[in-house]
Amino acid sequence: MPTFTVDGKQIEFKQGQTIIEASRFAGIEIPHFCWHPSLSISGNCRICLVEIEKMPKLAISCSTYAAEGMVVHTQSQKTVEARNAVMEFILINHPLDCPICDEAGECKLQDYAYQHSRGESRFEEIKVRKEKRVQLGPHIKFDGDRCIMCSRCIRFSDEIAKKNQLTFVQRGDKVTITTFPGESFDNPYTLNTTDICPVGALTNQDFRFKSRVWEMSKTDSVCIGCSRGCNTEVWVRNNEILRLTPRHNEDVNSYWMCDKGRLETFKNVNAGNRIDGTYIRSEGQLQKVSWNEALHVAAKSLKDYKSGEIAFIGSAYSTCEDNYAFVKFAKSLGVANIDYADHIISGDQDDILIREDKTPNSLGAELVGVQPGSSGMNILAILKAIKERKIKALYVMEEDVISFDGEWESTIGNLDLLIVHASNENRTTALADIVFPASTFAEKNGTFVNFQGRVQRIYPAVATEEMDRALDGMEMSRWDKFGTEFDRWMQGHKYDSKPSWKIFVALSQLLGLKMKYNLSEEVFADIANTISAFKGLDYDEVGKHGTQLKIKQTANA
Amino acid sequence: MAGQKREKDLNIFEKLYIPEIAKGMALTLKNMFRPNVTLQYPEVKFEPPASYRGRPVLVQENNGVERCVACGLCSRVCPALAIEVQASETDLEKERYPVKFEINMLRCIFCGFCEEVCPEEAIVMSKDYELVFKNRNDAIFGKEKLLVPVENLKDRLEFLRKFK
Numbered sequence: 176m177p178t179f180t181v182d183g184k185q186i187e188f189k190q191g192q193t194i195i196e197a198s199r200f201a202g203i204e205i206p207h208f209c210w211h212p213s214l215s216i217s218g219n220c221r222i223c224l225v226e227i228e229k230m231p232k233l234a235i236s237c238s239t240y241a242a243e244g245m246v247v248h249t250q251s252q253k254t255v256e257a258r259n260a261v262m263e264f265i266l267i268n269h270p271l272d273c274p275i276c277d278e279a280g281e282c283k284l285q286d287y288a289y290q291h292s293r294g295e296s297r298f299e300e301i302k303v304r305k306e307k308r309v310q311l312g313p314h315i316k317f318d319g320d321r322c323i324m325c326s327r328c329i330r331f332s333d334e335i336a337k338k339n340q341l342t343f344v345q346r347g348d349k350v351t352i353t354t355f356p357g358e359s360f361d362n363p364y365t366l367n368t369t370d371i372c373p374v375g376a377l378t379n380q381d382f383r384f385k386s387r388v389w390e391m392s393k394t395d396s397v398c399i400g401c402s403r404g405c406n407t408e409v410w411v412r413n414n415e416i417l418r419l420t421p422r423h424n425e426d427v428n429s430y431w432m433c434d435k436g437r438l439e440t441f442k443n444v445n446a447g448n449r450i451d452g453t454y455i456r457s458e459g460q461l462q463k464v465s466w467n468e469a470l471h472v473a474a475k476s477l478k479d480y481k482s483g484e485i486a487f488i489g490s491a492y493s494t495c496e497d498n499y500a501f502v503k504f505a506k507s508l509g510v511a512n513i514d515y516a517d518h519i520i521s522g523d524q525d526d527i528l529i530r531e532d533k534t535p536n537s538l539g540a541e542l543v544g545v546q547p548g549s550s551g552m553n554i555l556a557i558l559k560a561i562k563e564r565k566i567k568a569l570y571v572m573e574e575d576v577i578s579f580d581g582e583w584e585s586t587i588g589n590l591d592l593l594i595v596h597a598s599n600e601n602r603t604t605a606l607a608d609i610v611f612p613a614s615t616f617a618e619k620n621g622t623f624v625n626f627q628g629r630v631q632r633i634y635p636a637v638a639t640e641e642m643d644r645a646l647d648g649m650e651m652s653r654w655d656k657f658g659t660e661f662d663r664w665m666q667g668h669k670y671d672s673k674p675s676w677k678i679f680v681a682l683s684q685l686l687g688l689k690m691k692y693n694l695s696e697e698v699f700a701d702i703a704n705t706i707s708a709f710k711g712l713d714y715d716e717v718g719k720h721g722t723q724l725k726i727k728q729t730a731n732a
Numbered sequence: 733m734a735g736q737k738r739e740k741d742l743n744i745f746e747k748l749y750i751p752e753i754a755k756g757m758a759l760t761l762k763n764m765f766r767p768n769v770t771l772q773y774p775e776v777k778f779e780p781p782a783s784y785r786g787r788p789v790l791v792q793e794n795n796g797v798e799r800c801v802a803c804g805l806c807s808r809v810c811p812a813l814a815i816e817v818q819a820s821e822t823d824l825e826k827e828r829y830p831v832k833f834e835i836n837m838l839r840c841i842f843c844g845f846c847e848e849v850c851p852e853e854a855i856v857m858s859k860d861y862e863l864v865f866k867n868r869n870d871a872i873f874g875k876e877k878l879l880v881p882v883e884n885l886k887d888r889l890e891f892l893r894k895f896k
Contacts, residue, residue, distance in 0.1 A: 274803030274851045275828045308827070384819045384828055387804040657813050661868050663834065664816045 179245035186241075194236035194247055195223055205249055206258065206287055208265075208373045209325035210237035213429055214334060217326050220265070222287065224257045225249050233257050255291075262292035268303045268348055269374070270320045271296070278375030280388040284323065303348045311341075311353075312360030314380050314434055315369065319351045322376035328352065328368035335431060335527065338362040352376075363529060366438070367431045370420055381438055382418040386410075391417060392652040394636035395719060397623050399492060399616050400436030402532035404625030406720065407432060409441070409617055409636035412652065414667030416441040416617060416637060424720045427629065433529050441617065444637055445668075448600040450612040452671040461610060466681075473609050474685035476592050480568045482509035486557040489515040489545035490573040491534030493613075493675055494621025494633065496698040498536070499543040499706075500676035500690065501572050507688040511551030512566065515540050516574060530626055535616075539624030542708050542726070561586050568592035572675050573613050577602040596675050612672035614639055619674040620695040622717060624724065631721035632714060640671040778861075782891035785844045785857040787873075788835060789880040791889075798879055799854035802830035806846035806855050814839035815846060833878060837863055838871040848896070856888045 176187040181198050188197035195205045196212070208220035216238045224233040228246040233253065248254055266288065273279045305319030329341045329352065340358050343350055354360050369379045391410040398405040398419065405428035410418045419441055421432035443449075453469035454461040464472075477485070487505040489498050498515075505513050518533040547553045552560055560566040569576075569590050577584050578601065587593065587606055595607040598615045617637045624630050638644055644655050658665035676698050683690040692698045696714055703709045708724045716722060745751050771778055780786065791799045802819035820831035846855050858880065865871040882889070 272826075274805065275801045275826055277828075279803070384802075384821050386819075387808070389808060390804065654813070662813070662816075662836065662839075663872065 177241075177243040179241050179243065179247065181247045182249055188241040192241050194225065194227075194239050194241050194245075197241045198236070198247075198249070203249065205236050206291060207237060208283060208287075208323060209327060211327055211330075211371055211430075214327060214330045214371075217330060220323070220325050221261045222258060222265070222291075224254060224261065226251045226254045258291045259293055262287060263297070265323050266292065266296065267298050268320075269323060270302065276321060276375040277378050277383055278321075278372075282375060283373035305349075305351050309353075311377070312365050314366055314438065315360060316378050316380055316383060317352065318376050318378070321374050322352060323374055324350055324352075325373055327371045327373070328377060331368050331371060332360070332362060332365075335367070336362045336364040337527070363433045363435065363525070364431060364527065366434045367421065370430070379418065386412050386417050390652060390654060392636070392650040392655060393420075394617075394634050394650045395422060396617065396633045396636060397535060397625075397631045398432055398436040398440055399535040399623075400433065400440045400533065401528075401530040402534060402537060402626040403428060403528050403530050404535050404623055404629070404631055404721075405432040405436060405528060406631065407436075411617075411636050411650075412654065412667075413664055414637055414669060415445045426720065426723075427625065427627070427631075428528055431528060433527075435529075443599050444615045444617045446599055449670050450597055450600060450604065450610060450672065452612060454604075454607075454610040456608045461604075461607070469609060469611065470678075470681050470685055473594055473611075474682055476609070477508065477568065477570075477594075477682075477686070480592070482511075484565070484567045485510045486512035486552065486560070486566045486569050487514075488554065488557070488569065488571045488574055488576060489513065489540055491515055491517065491532075491537035491540045492616075493540070493573045494536065494616075494619065494623060494695075495539040495543050495630070495702060495709075496621045496695045497572065497613075497675035498540045498545050499698055499702050500679040500692070502544040503690055504679040504683060504688070505570070506548070507683065507690065508686070511548030512557055512560075513545060513551060514547055514554040514557065515545045516554055516576070516579060532626060535625065536623040538626060538628060539622065539630070542624060542724070543702060543706060558583060558586060561589050564589050566590075568594075570594045571603060571607075572596045573598065575601040575603045577606065596678060598672065611675075611678050612670065613678075614670075614672045614674045618642075618670075618672065620714075621674065622699060622714075625721075628708075628724045628726045629721045630709070630712065630717055630724055632717045632719075638669055639673070640669045641673060642669075780859045780861065782887040783895075784859055784861075785842050786860040787837065787842070787858055787863060788840065788844075788846055788855050788878075789858045789860070789885070790833060790875065790878040791854050791856060791885055792879040792881050794882060797824065798829065798833075798875070799852045800830050800833065801826050801828045801852055801854070802833070803828070803851065805849045805851065809845045809849045811843065811845065812839045812841045814841075830875065833875050835873045835878060836871060837865070837873055838868065847892070853889065853892065856885055856892065858885065858888065 178185050178187050181203050186197055186201040198205055205223050207223045209217045218235050218238045223236045225236045226248040227234055273285055307318050309317040311317040332338050332340050340354050340360050344353050366379055369377045391412045393408045393410050396407045396409045398407045406422040406424040407419045408422050419437050423430050452463050453466050455464050455469055455472050489501050519531050521531055524531040573596050577587055593607045594609045595604050596611045596613040597604045598613045604610050616633055618635050618639050621633050622630050635649055644651050654664055680690055680692055703712045708726045802817050804817050807815040807817045814836045816834045817830050818832035819828050822829045844857050847857050
């Protein structure tokens, strides 16, 4: 491999790599605003200027290709002076109101102003004012004053979202960003521009002014919006999710995620209709009872039915662990009528990220065995059998079966027993005989398998009643670390819910079945032992970015 | 003790004691006619100087709007985690304002870091030192207790301009 020198360090590079790319790979970060690893090179911010020996002038490292024997200085006096000058130049018209700006704390300009500038302004003239609080699209507010014209957002919508919607208008210090006439910035990926915006010019309407970034904890997770399984970070303050942001994973979602996944998938976690505790139906009404009582009633009533009279419906929204425990529980009762429902919106798909399959784990559910046994019925046959009153008891995990279609709605009354695990109230829980509160994706450990057959890990970001942030090794903000029960900023509600697999373990014990797990790791270890696709895997192996399972690609999903 | 030498041998006047007693009496007599420093608190209140760090308060401008823009720096710098700020958006020129600003006076240690870090001179230490609570909830001061008109804080603001 050819090499060149950066700050006295020999660096290997691939032919066609720019200086900034090769240096970054080797761990030398050159300041940059307009350059982004996934976007084309624009070269307009000039902050990445470096000194290259035998070159007459400084060159921008983002568009200068590395060459054999090249000697680059990123910390020489000439470079530092140029960088400070560029910083000063960019700050000429940039408002100095970081206290008001929502980007403060994760702002590239703010960080670089501390690292690379004179530290005080020499500019005495009046700054150019531009339009503020422009509604650029349904989810984005634009602040013209703060924009430093790096063009990242323009290039993003052209190159990644493939929609030419944004452009520069005017010239010189009047230049600003707007949508094309008659256009709204409304493609499905707009909010990624708020992540890549190096300043606070583009802000997420949903998150704007809600919290400072340093007040939140962030936990690695996976988006549950579709079978892409974009890697995400869940930002939590006071046990409440405030936003999701994409996490870099070149094999799945690169740096991006869609607006729908970002805005809609976490809202149910702290919604008012969360199921908080266990419920059983008595005198026609759902009554809150203790876990112990609900488990005993469930175990007792399941015993009343022959295995042929019971059906189990799993969920592609649940983790592999939940589904595996679900299948194991059903099979140990001798039930073969096991299936799950798919949630495919045909046509709602693109070549970027969005997939037709709107569940995060349909492949995982299938792999761990959520499918009819040899003599079992599939979901359509189950519906038919309920209609004919052959199936009398239905066990539903994290799925709203009544909302599938009118047929389910009219048929469900035929059942003698309906047990449901659900995180939020829905039409199925309203008719259930026993309701167990299920933890959401943000409250449990587990794995999802995306459409590529890639198994990815989720971590708990929000604590439920049975969890403790410190003892369970969850991510903690400064507030979480030092808060007490008397602090108002620590009184976020903890829901009384459990991951579905734990509920199956508890039920198994009451029914005298052999299933005993204490941790989701143990469930996963069991999956790895029994299911060939997961062979040899454990949570460490799955890691931060997931691993590809050894299976043939399926065409659906 | 015999044979051990004293550190200082007393001279004749000291051995007599009487002049020393007279000196002590003179000092007492002198102090009897000096002005009193003891205050009959709580009938008489102590008026602290401008440098005094009493309870932190928020400056309210003459138009009734708080100076605070809810940047959250006071909350971040507070070593005792006494301050909680919840920002929100307004239509005013400064688009950010605190919809909730709470100081837990049981946590506050009167260090004045919040005042020092504030970029808007919006939170200052007042001269208020009478802080008594009957329960934990009363000790959490919201905006209604924290906002103080700017005229009442002139002393402190002037002091800050001079010495900060």
